[in-house]
Amino acid sequence: MTFTRPRSYHHGDLRGELLVRAEETLRESGVDGLSLRQLARDIGVSHGAPSRHFRDKQALLDALALSGFQRLDTLFSTAVLGGTFAEQLEGIARGYLRFAIENSALLELMFARKHSPNAGTELPAAAEAAFLTPVALIARGQADGDVVAGDIQRIGLAAFASMQGLATFVSSGFAPAELAEEMLSDVVTQMLDGLRPRS
Incomplete structure (x- = not known):
């Protein structure tokens, strides 16, 4: 044997x-x-x-969460390499939705560990760094007249809440995965409508 x-x-x-x-x-x-x-x-x-x-296991969880935020950072940075404001926003939205659906357990861990008092400073810093690109995109959109005036962080949070809501619906089975791309197009359209300056 x-x-x-x-x-x-x-x-x-x-x-x-x-x-x-x-x-x-x-x-x-x-x-x-x-x-x-x-x-x-x-x-x-x-x-x-x-x-x-x-x-220990906690250090492993922190390393997984850190890796997740670093991947998000790369994903967002790639999405804004070219195109119009609307195309870049759609690139970020599609990338985030795909990441959130394919890695729902990881995403949940990422945000849980980010807020853990034991996570140290590296993890919150990585989370902040990952979301600098979408925030900068919204700031550029405001400067160019494509985005309504207001607090950039609040505007960005509202936009991401829409994407996260759709990702949660799909990953939990509440919404069919085969309709995710079509539904995302609707969410992006609604986001762009909501972000446009009011006359």
């Missing part, structure tokens, strides 16, 4: 592999299904190996 012993060390990017597997587990089983020991078993390393990168 042959059996494989877990490796006591790892030749590749163990931290990266742990995060990938942790995100898969989060998607399949939620936060309660995550454990460092199980992750070690899943990728075939000794049960102590993950502790070299994450001192």
